[in-house]
Amino acid sequence: MAASKKPYRRLPGKKSQLIGFHTLWAGEDHLLQIHSQRIREEYKRYYYKDIQAVYLRQTARMKIESFILGGLAAGFLLLAWFDLAPVWTYTMASIMGAGLLVNLLRGPTCECHIQTFVRREKLPSLYRIRTAQKALKIIKPMVYETQGRVTSAMLEEAGEKGLPREPPTLESNPVPAPAPAGKSRIHPTLFSLLLVSGLAAAADISFQHVVFPLVWVGTISAAVVCVIIALVKQYEVKTAKGIQTLTWISLVFLCMELVMGYGLYMYVLFTNLDTAYNQWESFLVFSSLSPAEKPIIFAAFGFSAAGGLLLGMVGLFLVLKAGSRRKAVRPRPSPTLEPVAASDS
Amino acid sequence: MELRCPQCHTSLEPKSRHRPGFHPCPTCGDSLDVDIFPTLFQSLGEGTPGEVILADREAGCFYHPGKKAIIPCSACGRFLCDLCDLDLDGRHLCPACLETGKTRGKFKNLEQGRTLFDTLALILALAPMLFVWPTLVTPFIVLFITVRYWRSPTSVVGRTRWRFVLASLIAGLQLTGWAVVFMHFQGLMG
Numbered sequence: 001m002a003a004s005k006k007p008y009r010r011l012p013g014k015k016s017q018l019i020g021f022h023t024l025w026a027g028e029d030h031l032l033q034i035h036s037q038r039i040r041e042e043y044k045r046y047y048y049k050d051i052q053a054v055y056l057r058q059t060a061r062m063k064i065e066s067f068i069l070g071g072l073a074a075g076f077l078l079l080a081w082f083d084l085a086p087v088w089t090y091t092m093a094s095i096m097g098a099g100l101l102v103n104l105l106r107g108p109t110c111e112c113h114i115q116t117f118v119r120r121e122k123l124p125s126l127y128r129i130r131t132a133q134k135a136l137k138i139i140k141p142m143v144y145e146t147q148g149r150v151t152s153a154m155l156e157e158a159g160e161k162g163l164p165r166e167p168p169t170l171e172s173n174p175v176p177a178p179a180p181a182g183k184s185r186i187h188p189t190l191f192s193l194l195l196v197s198g199l200a201a202a203a204d205i206s207f208q209h210v211v212f213p214l215v216w217v218g219t220i221s222a223a224v225v226c227v228i229i230a231l232v233k234q235y236e237v238k239t240a241k242g243i244q245t246l247t248w249i250s251l252v253f254l255c256m257e258l259v260m261g262y263g264l265y266m267y268v269l270f271t272n273l274d275t276a277y278n279q280w281e282s283f284l285v286f287s288s289l290s291p292a293e294k295p296i297i298f299a300a301f302g303f304s305a306a307g308g309l310l311l312g313m314v315g316l317f318l319v320l321k322a323g324s325r326r327k328a329v330r331p332r333p334s335p336t337l338e339p340v341a342a343s344d345s
Numbered sequence: 346m347e348l349r350c351p352q353c354h355t356s357l358e359p360k361s362r363h364r365p366g367f368h369p370c371p372t373c374g375d376s377l378d379v380d381i382f383p384t385l386f387q388s389l390g391e392g393t394p395g396e397v398i399l400a401d402r403e404a405g406c407f408y409h410p411g412k413k414a415i416i417p418c419s420a421c422g423r424f425l426c427d428l429c430d431l432d433l434d435g436r437h438l439c440p441a442c443l444e445t446g447k448t449r450g451k452f453k454n455l456e457q458g459r460t461l462f463d464t465l466a467l468i469l470a471l472a473p474m475l476f477v478w479p480t481l482v483t484p485f486i487v488l489f490i491t492v493r494y495w496r497s498p499t500s501v502v503g504r505t506r507w508r509f510v511l512a513s514l515i516a517g518l519q520l521t522g523w524a525v526v527f528m529h530f531q532g533l534m535g
Contacts, residue, residue: 008502030454032501040467042458042499052385055351058367058376068455120346139379148385154386155360285404324440 001333008032011135018248023126027140029146031114033123048146050116056132056140069100108128160182171333184237187247190226191315193219194250197257198308205291205301213287216304220257227251242321246315253307260300264289348385350377359385395426407439433438452511453501462494463508468516481523491516 008025015022025183031051033044076093080086112126126132198218204212229245232240239247269287275281291298348357353373359381362368362402367376372381395412398405404414406426416426419444431438433452447455473479499506 006503010502034500034502040458040460043456043501045454051382052346052381053348054380056378057351057365109445115348115385117346117384120349120351122351136380143382149362150381150383151388151520154383155363158359158386234417245533341446 009138011125011138012048013127013135015124015127017107018252023123023242024123024135026142031139032314033121033125035124036298038203044121046116046121048143051114051143051147052117053115054127054136055111055113055115057111057113057131058124058129059111059127061108061127062103065103066100069096069103072096075098079295085299088296092113101290127190137271149170168222184225184230184233184239186230186233187243188316188319190223190247191312191319192231193226193312194253194308194315195312197223197309198305198310201301201308202305205305208288208290210284210287213283215259220254222260223250224254227254242317242318243322246311246318250311250315253311257307260303264300273341348379348381350375369461393427404464410518420446450498456501459498460498461499462490463506463512464493466512466523467477467496467515470512470519474519479517484519487512487516 008027011026011031013024019254020035022103023034023036024047025032025034026292027045029048031046031048035042035044073093073096076089076096080089080093106128107130107190109127110129110132112132114123124137160269197216199211200215200219204216226284227247227250234244234247265282265286269276269282272282272285289297290302348359349355350357350370350378352375355370355372357370357377357379359411360375361378369375370377373499386449395406395409395415397411404424404428406412406414407423408429408481409426412426412428415427416430416437417423418424418425418439419436420438422470423439424438425437429439430467431440431443433443438446443452443455450456453466466487469483469490473483491513495506495509513527
């Protein structure tokens with residue numbers, strides 16, 4: 001009995017996300033792009049007979065990532081040099097160094113786009129040039145088998161006459177213009193709260209007063225609620241890509257803040273057991289924590305201040321930019337279809 | 346579609362792009378490597394509206410009685426004109442059958458997404474173990490999902506049902522564990 005043949009072959013490349021990942025599979029007559037969200041998969045199919053072109057565009061992502069990882073590794077090494085929590089800083093420096101090494105070994109990054117008769121789509125799983133070229137080595141023979149190869153006569157003809165035009169009804173808008181960003185008040189609120197929390201954390205480094213931790217806890221709690229609402233709103237209202245990404249980063253930042261805050265609070269409770277049964281007393285002890293006491297506390301306060309200020313400022317800038325772009329974009333008249341002539345002649 | 350830079354949307358000349366390696370875009374300067382295929386030089390073509398019936402003995406389309414039928418629908422047998430004939434994997438279908446088949450998930454190649462109940466069962470079996478107490482309830486849900494969706498299709502790329510098996514085993518172990526704990530406490534109290 002013949003073994004059952006698998007319908008798809010997995011192609012190199014996998015792009016992981018916060019929840020889920022993108023992969024690419026080669027079928028008998030089409031490419032299958034899968035966006036897996038763990039418990040749900042979304043599919044996009046590109047038939048070999050429809051593929052017109054595949055683009056690889058080199059990006060600077062590897063350089064930027066290497067720069068950030070290298071900078072962080074150097075920063076942690078510098079902290080270790082000054083004997084500031086050497087075990088922790090050496091560990092962090094080696095993690096960053098390993099990340100940098102892996103990033104360099106995986107090679108330069110790219111964006112891969114596939115073009116068919118009616119659309120041009122990004123293939124997120126192919127984001128390293130080496131991986132993309134490996135995948136294309138498998139894809140191209142399949143497309144050639146279906147379509148044949150490009151001849152010099154085709155190129156000459158295209159040079160003289162130009163490429164064939166699309167049907168009139170599709171020609172009205174060949175390149176889709178970016179949709180104007182929608183208006184949402186929740187994003188500015190979120191970024192303002194992050195900015196205030198960053199300012200409160202920065203102020204708490206210099207002046208130990210109970211007001212600053214109170215403001216910090218209040219703004220962080222409000223920001224947690226706001227970030228959840230903002231993430232839901234992003235699906236309802238068309239929001240600029242940059243703001244969407246920053247909202248997700250804010251979620252990660254807030255989660256880290258909560259974990260860090262909880263850790264510090266537990267530290268305070270265990271070191272001051274006599275205040276453990278009085279919330280306000282514990283909070284007062286918590287607010288009197290001095291960053292000068294321990295480098296780890298300084299790092300926590302610094303992270304909170306720097307993260308809040310950075311996310312808040314960049315977020316508000318993006319919101320303002322999106323607002324001004326929205327004002328500049330005027331509503332376009334919808335493309336009108338020509339009436340089909342009656343053929344009963 | 347035209348050949349365009351994915352970054353700046355500048356129109357690119359196919360002849361200058363049909364060579365291996367990365368070359369800069371003339372406008373934005375980004376390095377591009379473009380592979381071109383013969384379909385780029387073909388037109389999508391316009392759809393045919395269907396021939397008009399000229400003689401009385403010619404069969405008409407079910408949806409457009411004035412148009413000449415060219416083929417029956419492979420699913421329902423209705424006569425179809427050129428306009429209504431939809432070719433899918435060698436089958437000729439009418440728009441209604443295509444829509445019905447798509448809704449019921451009959452055409453694998455038209456499916457845009459699937460829920461993976463095997464992964465859901467496995468996550469429901471594993472994740473609550475972090476918090477211990479939810480495992481009083483979740484094994485029942487896991488077993489229900491396993492039984493209810495055992496025959497439902499998994500990923501289109503084809504995979505076995507080991508996740509269902511593993512999830513059921515874990516759920517069984519959790520139930521056994523709780524049973525042992527309850528019996529122990531009952532013994533202490535009795």
